[in-house]
Amino acid sequence: MTNKFFDELKRRNVLRVLAAYLALGWMVMQIAETLTDAMSLPEWTMRLLLVIGALGLPFVVFFSWAFEITPEGIKREEEVDRSQSITNITAKKLNVVIIALLVLTLGHSIYRSNQTTMVAPTETSVVESKSSEPERAATTISEATSIAVLPFANLSSDPEQEYFSDGITEELLNLLAKTPNLKVAARTSSFQFKNKNINIQDIARQLGVTTVLEGSIRKSGNKIRITAQLIKADDGFHLWSDTYDEELNDIFEVQDRISAAIVASLKESLGIELQVAKVEQKIIDPLAHDFYLKGLQGVNIKSFDSLKMAQDYFQRAINIEPNHTQFKLALAEAIILRQTIGDREEYDLEQQAVSILENILEEQPDNADALYLMALVTRWMPNKIEYSMAQFEKAYSLAPDHPLIIEYVAFFSFNRFRQLSLDKAELTTIFNRLVAKDPLNANLYYGWGIINTNYFMDYETTAKMYRRAIELNPLDSNYEFFLSGYYANTQADLVSAIPLLQSVTTSDLTDPDGPIYLARTYQSLGDFNTAQEWVDNALAREPNSGQAKLVRCTILYDLGQSKQALEEIQAALDDDKVFHRRFSRPNLASLGVFILLKDKQVARAKSFLFTYYPDLEAVKDAPPPTSIAEIGFPLAPLVAIERAAGEENLYKQLAMRMGLMTEELMQGVKPKLDYIDYLILARTGTGRKTDEQVIEYLENAIKSGYLGNWRFDMLMRPEFMHLHDHPRFKNLITEIEEKVARQRQYL
Incomplete structure (x- = not known):
């Protein structure tokens, strides 16, 4: 009975159909795994295919038993005349199909196996230890010891849980970065690929890594599921993958386990010896x-x-x-x-x-x-x-590759009176080294642009760096803001600054900087009404901005409303809620002195200045301060006051003291001067330098490409009031006004 049943299975080709189905299923699974890697499909794709295949198996057996292929088509088995049956021919065709499927599947498996275990011979890399001295790894480390951690996908039902998946990704990245001899692409570069449909090979090429970690996180209450997979970048094959279902309390343990699994996978799959980072975690x-x-x-x-x-x-x-x-x-x-x-x-x-x-x-x-x-x-x-x-010097000695190096040097470079020990060659080396580790970090290019402006005066590089930063991160308005300053203050191009500032204005509706600088730009172009609209916009955003109040008062003066301007200056200086930045406090005081001196109120101007800077007169006998911003700059209006009062000896004494402060502090800081330096020298030179020398400083500021706030800096400074009727000064103002008039035509 059993033999007859088995013979009938063979005659009806049930066993061959079953074998062909299994061979086809094996090949489909192999192809599906490759496509899953390449197309970044969910990790459950393979399990779904396996379930579908298993469900189809009984149907295949049933139909191969109950039906038969004939020259007239498919018929039920009992309807076929045995003498006309072609099952023997069908059997031969099935044998060919089975063999072909097995050959193709085995060939594909062998190819994948070879690709996964292959280790390409590469150059030995050098890693940085905690000290500033580089040390070579004890064993040969290949370029394959590099990894990028892509932002894990948020699969939680609540899209607002994305902060959690991003945060866990960042913590995992930082943990892997502590693994000795493992090069990890920085967070800023890896997160450039968030929500972007770019294949793994392109990502790895841009980041300079050979392996990529990606995954997903699902959070529900106190439960989390983390799925992670390590991918070999050159062929897209998985080196390792796993899923972790844990309590939220165990998140740090899960991170440790993932990190250890990656290190183990690199060893098993690529033969790379690494040591798991030893990080003490506490609950x-x-x-x-x-x-x-x-x-x-x-x-x-x-x-x-x-x-x-x-x-x-x-x-x-x-x-x-x-x-x-x-x-x-x-x-x-x-x-x-x-x-x-x-x-x-x-x-x-x-x-x-x-x-x-x-x-x-x-x-x-x-x-x-x-x-x-x-x-x-x-x-x-x-x-x-x-x-x-x-x-900074101590931090640099401990961590010479820290990303904050460029940021600190960039913002320190705004200090006109101190210089760091790092020279141009060393700074360039640091920048190139940091970019190699973090090639898509917009902040590095932004900082390097600032350094090239303030230290090297290489404005061509400045513009390239700002544009690169904008390209990498168009959402950060700081980059467009600084590029607008490049045009307005180094290229004398106010018109090109406007669209950039408009973009800044719309990118963050709570930030007053965009409207403030649009107001300044339109004021510099002579369009005072538009300027007033923009400064009012800034004050609507931040009513306590001292800088916005300063710009508003300068515009009021240009509109002929000097009395109202003075009232608003005093209100801003008296209000403790007003916060000051970019020297808005001393500039408000200076503008108040200017308005009072223009009205011949010399005694009131002096009383006004001493109200807000009561210790100012003592500066003439004090040693040079570390910054003249809060002391030296208000000293310039005092020089103008004493000049207006006819106190020649006193104002010259004050001017001499102020000038010495400036020269002592600026000496040897920079190889050449820029527009800010010339403006400072002009302001601190009044009463000590000749009028011709002071005007030459102002001319050099304009020749350096400065127009950004020229009306305030040249027409509303009390220290330049005595120059207003000087022929050379008047020629300079005429030249500037003709320049901005030409630019107004392009608005």
């Missing part, structure tokens, strides 16, 4: 960790509102975990970023960041992150410049 409250991840999202957006939100979230995390160093570093960074983009420049806010960092450095004096941040936050604080430089 962290999940809510505090969640607040921290939400804060990171705000820092990465980097807008006025997002940074306020980030500061709040980091503080809430610290309230739960008061001793967590990373949370405290993040809070300090958020405060510094608010200061950097111009949201706030308040002593209390700066002091909060300083206190946080002092607390960290007391316990960890060699924490390079804290040292760099301390250098940044103290760079403009009164009498802190030497301290800031010392913090």
Whole structure:
């Protein structure tokens, strides 16, 4: 009975059909796995195909038993005349199909196996140790020891959980970066590919890595599922993949396990010997960790509102975990970023960041992150410049490849009176090294553009760097803002600055900088009504902006409303809620003195100035301060006051003191001068230099490409009032007005 049944199975080709079906299924699975890698399909795709194939198996057996292929087509088996059956011919065809499928599938499997285990011989790489001296790895390390961690996809039902998947990705990246001899593409470059449909090979080529880690995160309540897969970039094949279903409390353990699995996979698949990073983890409250991840999202957006939100979230995390160093570093960074983009420049806010960092450095004096941040936050604080430089030098000795190097040097370069020990060649080497590690970091190009403006006066490179930064991250309005300054202040091109500033204005509706500088630009072009509209827009965004109030008062003066301008100046200087940046406080005081002197109110002008700078007169006997911004600049209006009062000896004495301060502080800082330097020399030269020399400084500022705020700097400074009737000065103003009149035609 059994033999007859088996013979019938063979006669009806059931076994051959079954074999062909299994061979076809094997080949389909092989092809599907390749396509899943190449097309970044979900990891459950293979399981779905397997289930579909298994469900189809009984149907294949049933139909091959119940039906038969005949010359007339498919018929039920009992309807076929046995003498007319062609099952033997069908059997031969099935044999050919089975053999062909097996050959193709085996060939594909062998090819994949060879590709996965192959290790290309490459050059030995050098890695940086914690010290500034490079050391070579003990074993030969190939270029394959490089990895990019792409942003893990957020598969949670709530799109707002994306902060969580981004944060976990960033933490995993930082953990892998601690693995000795493993080159990890920086976060800023890896996250450039978020939500972009670019194949793995192109991503790896742009980042200069040979392996890529990608995955997904699904969060539901206190449960998380993390799926991760390590891909070999040159062929797209998976080296390793796994899924982790865990409690949220175990998130750090999961990160450790993923990191260890990647290291093990690189060893098993590519023969690369690496050591798992030893990072001491402590149990962290999940809510505090969640607040921290939400804060990171705000820092990465980097807008006025997002940074306020980030500061709040980091503080809430610290309230739960008061001793967590990373949370405290993040809070300090958020405060510094608010200061950097111009949201706030308040002593209390700066002091909060300083206190946080002092607390960290007391316990960890060699924490390079804290040292760099301390250098940044103290760079403009009164009498802190030497301290800031010392913090930077120590941080640089500990971490010579830190991404904050370029940022610090860039913003330090705005200081006209101090110079870091790094020369151009060394800075260029640092920049190239950082770009090699983080090629898509827009901030590096942005910082390098600032350095080329302020230190090297290489404006062609400046423009290229700003444009590259905009190309990489068009959402960061700082890059367009600085490019507009390049046009207005180094190319004498106000018209080209306008569309950039308009873009800045629309990119962040809470940031007053765009409208402020649009107002200045239109004022410089002589369009005072449009300028007033824009400055009112700025004040609607931030009513307490001292800089916006300053620009408004200069426009009021240009519109012939000097009395109202003076009233608003006094109100701004008296209001403690007004916050000042970019020297808006001394400039408001200077403008007030100018208006009063124009009205022949010399005594009132002096009383007005001393109201806001009561210790000013003592400066003539004091040693040179570290910055003349808050002391030396108000001294220039005092020189103008004493000149107007006929106190020749006194104003010359003050002018001599002011000029010595400037020259002593600027000496040897830069190889050549730019427009800001010439304006400073002109302001501090009045009463000490001849009128011809002062006017020459102003002429050189214009020749340097400056037009950005020329009306205020040349027509509303009290120290230049005595020059207004000088023929050479009048010729300079006529030349500028003709230049801007030509530009107005293109508006």
